[in-house]
Amino acid sequence: MNTTELPDLKLLQLFDLLYDVRSVTRAAEQLGQSQPTVSIWLGRLREHLQDPLFIRTPGGMAPTPQADALIGPCREILESLRRFTAWEIAFDPATAKRRFRICMTDASHITLLPRMLAHVREHAPGIRLEAARIDGNTERALESGEADLAIGHVPWLGGGIYQQQLYMQDWICLANRRHPRLRAKLGLKQYRAESHVAITAGTGAQLLEQALTREHIERDVVLELPGFLGLGAIIRSTDLIATLPRHIGETLAEVNDLAIHTCPVPVDRFAVRQHWHARYHQEAGNRWLRAMVVQLFGNPT
Structure with a gap:
């Protein structure tokens, strides 16, 4: 056997098929090839394995002892290649740990x-x-x-x-439902006059600060928070206003029975996306x- 070079995949497929059908003609038909082509492939396989592999008899092409010994390893290789090309680690959410x-x-x-x-x-x-x-x-x-x-x-x-976009976010303002000075629409003049809670963390906060700078608005910030923990309770118990993305704002408003106002400052919308590595x-x-x-x-x- 020539150990320096592996046989072509088509030669292994021919060996597998010929072992079953015992006919070069029938093997050629099933492979979609001409009989001379299949005969050439068989010659190359015989040369590679240094054995006749199949001997012509009245009953068809009979395998040699070497062919009998090699058919098992050949079929293992072909099955491994089939599993390789269709490979995907199974994931069943109902049973996965x-x-x-x-x-x-x-x-x-x-x-x-x-x-x-x-x-x-x-x-x-x-x-x-x-x-x-x-x-x-x-x-x-x-x-x-x-x-x-x-x-x-x-x-x-x-x-x-x-990345894949999930939804867009715009901006709203939250206030106490019994805020002493807010009964209807929150206008820009009143927005400037009221006291605020500022959320300082996150890229969303950067968009808000950029908009305030662009509109030349300086808020009266009396409390800064690094996140949203406790914000709902603070708004519910004070006359402070918070400006925040709609998704978290509406959730806090529902849980804490807060009033939602349209943000009077034109703040850029932004997309919430999910991200994963290639x-x-x-x-x-x-x-x-x-x-x-x-x-x-x-x-x-």
């Missing part, structure tokens, strides 16, 4: 995570979710597989990161996770 780590903002802890958890507990009880921060380490975590997904407004993520684009578990997020929150308009 796995942890998914999702980078998200604290606003998403309030608006997205409860629905995700409810869906997972119903449809994938063996799955464990872990929420992590979006920060300067997020891109590296997605690349290494330390994190599976990032959800939010993260325009600074670099190359190799796929290394895991075809990975079955990651695909399931992304499909779940789209099912729960997808609304690209």
